[in-house]
Structures are given as C-alpha cells and as structure tokens.
Amino acid sequence: xxxxxxxxxxxxxxxxxxxxxxxxxxxxxxxxxxxxxxxxxxxxxxxxxxxxxxxxxxxxxxxxxxxxxxxxxxxxxxxxxxxxxxxxxxxxxxxxxxxxxxxxxxxxxxxxxxxxxxxxxxxxxxxxxxxxxxxxxxxxxxxxxxxxxxxxxxxxxxxxxxxxxxxxxxxxxxxxxxxxxxxxxxxxxxxxxxxxxxxxxxxxxxxxxxxxxxxxxxxxxxxxxxxxxxxxxxxxxxxxxxxxxxxxxxxxxxxxxxxxxxxxxxxxxxxxxxxxxxxxxxxxxxxxxxxxxxxxxxxxxxxxxxxxxxxxxxxxxxxxxxxxxxxxxxxxxxxxxxxxxxx
Amino acid sequence: xxxxxxxxxxxxxxxxxxxxxxxxxxxxxxxxxxxxxxxxxxxxxxxxxxxxxxxxxxxxxxxxxxxxxxxxxxxxxxxxxxxxxxxxxxxxxxxxxxxxxxxxxxxxxxxxxxxxxxxxxxxxxxxxxxxxxxxxxxxxxxxxxxxxxxxxxxxxxxxxxxxxxxxxxxxxxxxxxxxxxxxxxxxxxxxxxxxxxxxxx
Ligand SMILES: Nc1ncnc2c1ncn2[C@@H]1O[C@H](COP(=O)(O)OP(=O)(O)O)[C@@H](O)[C@H]1O
Ligand SMILES: [Mg+2]
Ligand SMILES: [Zn+2]
Numbered sequence: 436x437x438x439x440x441x442x443x444x445x446x447x448x449x450x451x452x453x454x455x456x457x458x459x460x461x462x463x464x465x466x467x468x469x470x471x472x473x474x475x476x477x478x479x480x481x482x483x484x485x486x487x488x489x490x491x492x493x494x495x496x497x498x499x500x501x502x503x504x505x506x507x508x509x510x511x512x513x514x515x516x517x518x519x520x521x522x523x524x525x526x527x528x529x530x531x532x533x534x535x536x537x538x539x540x541x542x543x544x545x546x547x548x549x550x551x552x553x554x555x556x557x558x559x560x561x562x563x564x565x566x567x568x569x570x571x572x573x574x575x576x577x578x579x580x581x582x583x584x585x586x587x588x589x590x591x592x593x594x595x596x597x598x599x600x601x602x603x604x605x606x607x608x609x610x611x612x613x614x615x616x617x618x619x620x621x622x623x624x625x626x627x628x629x630x631x632x633x634x635x636x637x638x639x640x641x642x643x644x645x646x647x648x649x650x651x652x653x654x655x656x657x658x659x660x661x662x663x664x665x666x667x668x669x670x671x672x673x674x675x676x677x678x679x680x681x682x683x684x685x686x687x688x689x690x691x692x693x694x695x696x697x698x699x700x701x702x703x704x705x706x707x708x709x710x711x712x713x714x715x716x717x718x719x720x721x722x723x724x725x726x727x728x729x730x731x732x733x734x735x736x737x738x739x740x741x742x743x744x745x746x747x748x749x750x751x752x753x754x755x756x757x758x759x760x761x762x763x764x765x766x767x768x769x770x771x772x773x774x775x776x777x778x
Numbered sequence: 779x780x781x782x783x784x785x786x787x788x789x790x791x792x793x794x795x796x797x798x799x800x801x802x803x804x805x806x807x808x809x810x811x812x813x814x815x816x817x818x819x820x821x822x823x824x825x826x827x828x829x830x831x832x833x834x835x836x837x838x839x840x841x842x843x844x845x846x847x848x849x850x851x852x853x854x855x856x857x858x859x860x861x862x863x864x865x866x867x868x869x870x871x872x873x874x875x876x877x878x879x880x881x882x883x884x885x886x887x888x889x890x891x892x893x894x895x896x897x898x899x900x901x902x903x904x905x906x907x908x909x910x911x912x913x914x915x916x917x918x919x920x921x922x923x924x925x926x927x928x929x930x931x932x933x934x935x936x937x938x939x940x941x942x943x944x945x946x947x948x949x950x951x952x953x954x955x956x957x958x959x960x961x962x963x964x965x966x967x968x969x970x971x972x973x974x975x976x977x978x979x
Contacts, residue, residue: 594891
C-alpha cells in the first residue's frame with residue numbers, strides 16, 4: 436500500500452500541512468524540526484496509535500483541543516482515512532464510515548524502523564513480544580482477534596485469582612479456554628519466528644518463558660502443575676504474555692556483548708527486511724527514522740541495495756541528504772513547514 | 779440567569795443515568811416542559827410504579843407486579859423447560875420471537891471477575907432450587923457467546939451436574955460478540971432449534 440496524500444492539522448508542532456508523496460521519500464531537517472513527527476502521523480493513520488506514546492492526546496498541538504490526520508491511500512485497495520483526536524477521544528473513519536481500531540489494523544500495514552529498535556536485541560522481553568504482536572496482527576486478522584480474546588481471558592483469570600477464594604473449578608474453566616487461545620498464539624509466533632531467523636541470526640523461542648517444545652500435551656501438563664502456585668500467588672504464571680525469544684548471533688551468542696552499534700543496526704535492519712518479506716498480499720509502508728546515522732558508507736550501500744529491491748513505499752528521515760538516496764523525492768522540514776524539492 | 783433549584787437538581791440526577799449525558803438530559807427536560815401536563819404526570823407515576831410495585835418473581839427472578847409472574851403462573855407454558863437468560867432484555871427478545879413455550883430463569887447478570895462479579899452476585903441459588911425439585915427436564919442456556927457468558931455457562935453446568943437434568947446451549951451461528959437481546963427473530967429461532975447438549979468440561 437501507499438500513501439499518496441497527507442493532510443495534517445494541529446499534530447504536534449505542525450499547525451497545518453498538505454503533502455503529496457512518491458514511492459520513495461527522503462525527509463531532511465535539523466533536530467527538532469519535526470521529521471519523526473511526519474513518520475508518526477503516517478504511522479498513526481495506519482496503526483491507529485503512535486509509536487512514541489500510549490497517550491493519544493499527547494500528539495495534539497500544544498494549546499489546541501483537537502488534532503486531525505487525513506490520508507489518501509492506494510495500491511491493492513483504495514482508502515481515504517481520517518483520524519480525529521479530541522477531548523471526546525479518538526475517531527477513525529475509513530472511506531467515510533466510522534470504524535473501530537481493531538478493524539483498521541492490517542488494512543494498511545506499516546513498519547517503523549529506528550535506532551530505538553536496537554532494544555530488540557538488548558531490551559526486556561516485552562519489547563520483543565510487542566514487536567511480534569504488531570507484526571502478526573498486521574499479517575493476520577485472526578491473530579488480532581485471538582490475541583484480544585487472550586488479553587480479556589487473562590485479565591479475567593487474574594481477577595479471579597486475586598479474589599483468593601476457592602476458585603479451583605472456575606480456574607479450570609478459564610484455563611481450558613485460555614489454553615486453546617494460547618496454543619494458537621504460540622503456534623503463530625513460532626511460525627513467524629522460524630521465518631525471521633536466517634543466515635545471520637538465530638532465534639530461540641521460549642513459550643511462556645520456558646525451555647519447552649511447543650507440544651500440546653507437555654504444555655498442558657505445565658499449566659496444570661502451575662495451578663496451585665498461581666492460586667497462592669494470586670496471579671497468572673503461565674501463558675503467551677510471558678513468552679520470551681532471544682535474537683542471537685548464528686553461533687548462539689548475544690549481539691549485545693559481541694557487536695558494535697553499527698553492526699547491531701545492520702542486523703536489526705536485516706531483521707526488519709525479513710519481517711517485510713512476510714507480507715505477501717499487501718506490502719507495508721516502510722518508515723525509517725535516522726537509520727543512516729552511525730552507519731559507515733559501506734553499510735549504507737548495503738542498506739541502499741536492500742532498498743532498491745523493495746516494492747514498498749519508503750520514507751526515510753536524515754539530517755542531511757545522503758548520496759545513496761539521490762533517487763528519493765526530497766522534503767525539507769523547517770519552521771513548521773515542509774518544502775518539497777523537485778529534482 | 780440562575781436556574782431554579784428543582785431544575786438544576788433534575789438535570790444533575792438525570793445526567794447520571796446510563797446513556798444520558800448533560801446535553802441529552804437537558805434536551806429531555808426541556809422537551810418535558812413543553813409536553814402536556816397529563817402526559818408528564820403519567821410518566822412520573824409510571825416511573826414510581828415500576829420502581830416500587832414491581833418485585834422480582836420468586837420463581838424466575840423477572841420483575842413483575844404479581845408473584846409468581848405472568849409467565850411462571852401461565853398453565854399453557856411448559857414448566858419443565860427453563861431458559862436461562864442474563865436479563866429481562868433477553869427474555870423480551872425471545873418472547874418477541876414467540877416460538878418459545880417454556881419458562882425462564884433470569885440471572886440478573888453474568889460472572890465477570892474483571893468487574894468484581896463472582897458467582898454469588900447472580901441468581902444461581904434460585905435456579906438450583908428449581909432444578910432440585912425435580913420437575914425441570916431441560917435447562918436451556920441462552921447466554922451471550924462472550925468471555926463472561928462462557929464462564930457463567932460452565933459454572934452453571936458444574937453446579938447442575940448432580941441433578942441429571944438435560945442442559946443445552948443455543949447454537950449461535952452469529953459471529954462472536956453477538957448478543958441474545960440484539961438477535962433477530964430468525965437467528966434466535968435457529969439458535970433454539972439447533973441447540974445442543976452441553977458436553978462436560
Ligand atoms: N504536542 C506538541 N505540540 C507542539 N510541539 C510539539 C508537541 N510534541 C512535540 N513537539 C515539538 O516537536 C519537536 C520534535 O519533533 P520531532 O519530530 O521529534 O523532530 P525531529 O525528528 O526532526 O528531530 C520538538 O521541538 C517538540 O518541542
Ligand atoms: Mg527524530
Ligand atoms: Zn416468574
């Protein structure tokens with residue numbers, strides 16, 4: 436998919452912008468000019484939430500009461516999408532019809548890559564789980580439905596456990612349903628992680644944080660064996676919300692200890708390239724923030740080569756225009772305005 | 779302009795009702811002010827009447843002005859078949875379809891630990907008492923296919939296990955999230971016709 440037009444009103448530092456984009460777009464500007472904000476606006480239209488904050492209203496321009504994003508998209512489908520943020524919440528409108536965020540996800544897949552993504556290698560397991568959830572939800576609508584059901588059930592289970600009364604029987608009912616949903620999630624995650632591993636990286640998947648194979652009976656035994664512990668602790672100690680997976684060097688060592696920052700960046704880049712290749716029907720919009728900084732010129736040309744082979748629409752931000760990106764349409768952000776250079 | 783005390787208080791009280799915000803309660807009040815006085819009086823009387831005179835039926839739990847309620851005391855209905863529903867809205871929607879000849883049992887809610895509502899918060903003991911007597915042959919669980927509906931369903935199956943009563947659940951072809959009280963006549967009829975015995979869990 437591709438965003439052809441973007442209209443922004445009162446979104447972070449931008450008062451009002453009307454932009455048209457091409458297949459390849461390079462956004463330059465000094466620090467604080469609003470480059471990341473432009474990526475954020477596109478991301479928020481496609482994913483329904485920001486990548487910078489969980490509080491939607493933070494993106495509303497200071498001193499203003501509402502923010503508006505409007506985009507026109509083309510490709511496998513044609514969409515006109517609107518996202519309005521105000522004191523009464525978030526309203527998403529697709530082709531003139533109000534829709535729930537769950538129904539937006541996957542319509543226009545989007546991937547955001549930035550140096551922050553290095554935390555996929557070194558950060559806590561939650562970072563990796565979140566990444567996986569975002570990827571799978573956009574790849575497969577059923578995953579999103581099942582995952583939401585899972586969240587609801589695990590909340591119900593934790594609430595039941597926190598009552599601390601005799602809930603043995605009810606716990607069994609809830610566990611039974613949880614297990615089926617969990618197993619689906621585990622299978623899907625394993626499937627995708629197998630595809631994400633490759634020549635350079637090895638992924639070790641630990642469902643529920645355990646060193647076990649994804650075997651129905653074995654996992655069920657674990658669930659049953661944990662029941663008493665869960666009752667005495669008062670919260671769930673089993674399930675996909677405790678999943679872990681490590682991204683390791685081929686030989687099984689961690690990147691954190693054995694790689695330079697530049698090397699790690701390239702690894703993350705390759706990881707995202709593999710994630711991108713999983714999308715068969717709709718190609719995601721690729722948003723790349725400041726990736727080129729800290730990459731030496733040989734690594735930059737590797738990335739450039741990867742970019743050349745992509746069918747996705749691409750947005751890259753940088754402090755200055757890199758020669759490797761001379762084919763890109765150039766936008767400059769300055770003083771709350773965006774200027775487009777026709778090359 | 780300073781509003782009359784009564785007007786102000788009415789606005790506040792009305793706006794606390796479900797589905798009514800400040801704006802809509804104001805609209806209702808100013809509409810009532812233009813209505814015929816007899817009609818407004820009738821509305822007020824009826825509100826008091828439903829609140830004060832209606833009591834839960836001691837058999838099924840439905841609010842009624844007689845005890846047992848009209849359905850429970852109707853000899854034409856099949857008292858061996860009890861349809862368990864969450865609330866009166868579900869009962870009304872099934873009655874509207876007018877194919878069901880049995881009686882009801884109203885739970886007055888569903889089990890939801892997330893909302894702090896455990897089994898003790900719904901009318902289960904009344905159901906057990908009815909089944910215990912031995913006249914009930916079939917219990918139909920007409921609960922929403924949701925997390926809460928399923929927990930409640932499992933729980934009921936468990937507590938009725940000692941009584942050898944046939945327990946069935948509606949065959950909901952409607953997508954997940956479908957509600958009994960929102961279902962149309964055709965969907966409901968089909969859901970009843972296709973009901974299946976609940977397997978043990
Ligand atoms: N809600 C907001 N209203 C107005 N300005 C904001 C808001 N949020 C952030 N900013 C401003 O936006 C700028 C940061 O934009 P950003 O997109 O991160 O810049 P860049 O990526 O070009 O470095 C900062 O100057 C910050 O003060
Ligand atoms: Mg930035
Ligand atoms: Zn009754």
